[in-house]
Amino acid sequence: MQVAGKQKTVGREGPIAWLAYFALRVVICILQALPIEACETFASCMAVLANDVLRIRGRLVEENLRHAFPQVEARQRRKIAFEMWKHLVLMICELAHIPRKLHDSNWRDYIEMSDDEVRTLVGYLLSPRPVVIVSGHYGNFEVGGIVSGLLGFPTYTVARPLDNVYLHRYLTDFRERTGQFMLEKQGSAGQIDDILRSGGTMVLLGDQSAGPKGVWVQFFGRPASCHKAVALFSLVNDAPMLLAHSIRVRRPFHFRIGVSACYDPARESIGGMRQLTQWYNDHLEAIIRVAPEQYWWLHNRWKSAPARPAKAKPHPAATPPTQVVVAAVAPAIDQGDMAASGIPAAPVQERSQRVDGPSAPTPTTQPDTESSTPSPTNRPAP
Numbered sequence: 001m002q003v004a005g006k007q008k009t010v011g012r013e014g015p016i017a018w019l020a021y022f023a024l025r026v027v028i029c030i031l032q033a034l035p036i037e038a039c040e041t042f043a044s045c046m047a048v049l050a051n052d053v054l055r056i057r058g059r060l061v062e063e064n065l066r067h068a069f070p071q072v073e074a075r076q077r078r079k080i081a082f083e084m085w086k087h088l089v090l091m092i093c094e095l096a097h098i099p100r101k102l103h104d105s106n107w108r109d110y111i112e113m114s115d116d117e118v119r120t121l122v123g124y125l126l127s128p129r130p131v132v133i134v135s136g137h138y139g140n141f142e143v144g145g146i147v148s149g150l151l152g153f154p155t156y157t158v159a160r161p162l163d164n165v166y167l168h169r170y171l172t173d174f175r176e177r178t179g180q181f182m183l184e185k186q187g188s189a190g191q192i193d194d195i196l197r198s199g200g201t202m203v204l205l206g207d208q209s210a211g212p213k214g215v216w217v218q219f220f221g222r223p224a225s226c227h228k229a230v231a232l233f234s235l236v237n238d239a240p241m242l243l244a245h246s247i248r249v250r251r252p253f254h255f256r257i258g259v260s261a262c263y264d265p266a267r268e269s270i271g272g273m274r275q276l277t278q279w280y281n282d283h284l285e286a287i288i289r290v291a292p293e294q295y296w297w298l299h300n301r302w303k304s305a306p307a308r309p310a311k312a313k314p315h316p317a318a319t320p321p322t323q324v325v326v327a328a329v330a331p332a333i334d335q336g337d338m339a340a341s342g343i344p345a346a347p348v349q350e351r352s353q354r355v356d357g358p359s360a361p362t363p364t365t366q367p368d369t370e371s372s373t374p375s376p377t378n379r380p381a382p
Contacts, residue, residue, distance in 0.1 A: 013165050021166035031096040036252045039093035047085035057298040064297045068220040083293035087248070091140050094253050099174075101253065104150045111147055112249065112256045120259050121242065125153045130196040130239040134230060136207035136284045137296035139247035143255050145203055149179020155203045156195050160185045196237040204230050206280050209303055216306040217278040220285055223306050231276040240264040241276070243283045247291050260287050
């Protein structure tokens with residue numbers, strides 16, 4: 001698919017920016033030379049430094065965890081914070097290894113996905129309709145897009161250019177080599193319109209703060225500002241919205257990619273922009289509760305407050321989401337780790353519907369304002 005001309009990226013150049021870029025390339029070369037098991041040890045050491053010694057964003061991480069899990073003891077929250085830092089460093093190590101280890105011929109050695117989710121995802125990606133995939137700063141969210149591109153399904157996402165021009169070019173080239181095409185946040189409205197009109201796939205992070213002008217919904221029991229465009233892309237273009245996730249399971253460089261919920265505006269009415277925004281936030285929250293240590297709690301998600309408290313508005317067409325997300329993901333996660341975390345699953349009820357592809361006779365997922373979530377791609381084994 002052709003996307004209208006490339007945008008000009010303006011950022012920092014010069015010797016200091018180049019030295020930062022050079023340093024990053026050196027670090028990546030070192031990480032690529034290490035076995036992934038050694039990278040896990042390195043990640044643990046760096047987590048001690050970031051969490052216990054330097055206390056990087058320690059107050060923010062603690063505040064976010066305390067609000068999200070008020071019933072959890074302080075000792076358990078500290079453990080989640082440490083594991084979060086280990087996850088972040090290990091995520092960088094995994095991304096450094098991807099160009100050498102993950103290919104279209106061996107992705108099944110590293111990626112798990114249920115048959116139902118494969119049929120759902122591939123069915124929508126092969127359809128002529130546009131698709132909006134929503135994820136969050138959870139798990140190794142880059143892996144889903146990479147695997148999607150490897151299997152021949154290009155995706156597009158919107159991001160602010162990095163200040164360092166050299167780093168921006170390097171990361172953009174890395175993503176585009178695997179079929180993930182980056183659109184700059186400013187001035188990309190025409191490109192996005194062309195992509196969706198031609199049946200393309202947009203992949204968006206749904207947990208970024210939009211400031212005072214965003215749409216306000218509940219996320220982990222607190223008002224959170226969300227970008228209106230995420231829901232509007234689906235509603236205006238009649239595009240199915242898939243909630244996707246890509247989490248690490250059992251050991252480094254092994255992931256479970258899943259689709260935890262699907263909303264198809266051609267089959268059901270969820271209400272308006274606010275209701276759909278609340279819907280995907282509920283699903284995102286529910287899947288984060290499965291492996292809370294893989295969420296970016298250092299991310300200042302609640303950095304602004306609404307003029308008045310936001311209230312989640314249930315829509316009449318929805319039924320409460322279910323334990324189906326936890327049931328689908330939990331078997332792939334170390335049960336001892338789940339028990340040790342002390343994090344209860346989000347309150348959910350039994351649901352009879354199964355997540356099915358576009359050929360299914362009934363709606364794929366019938367979620368509501370208190371539920372589960374998400375990540376990108378895979379093709380059924382031949």
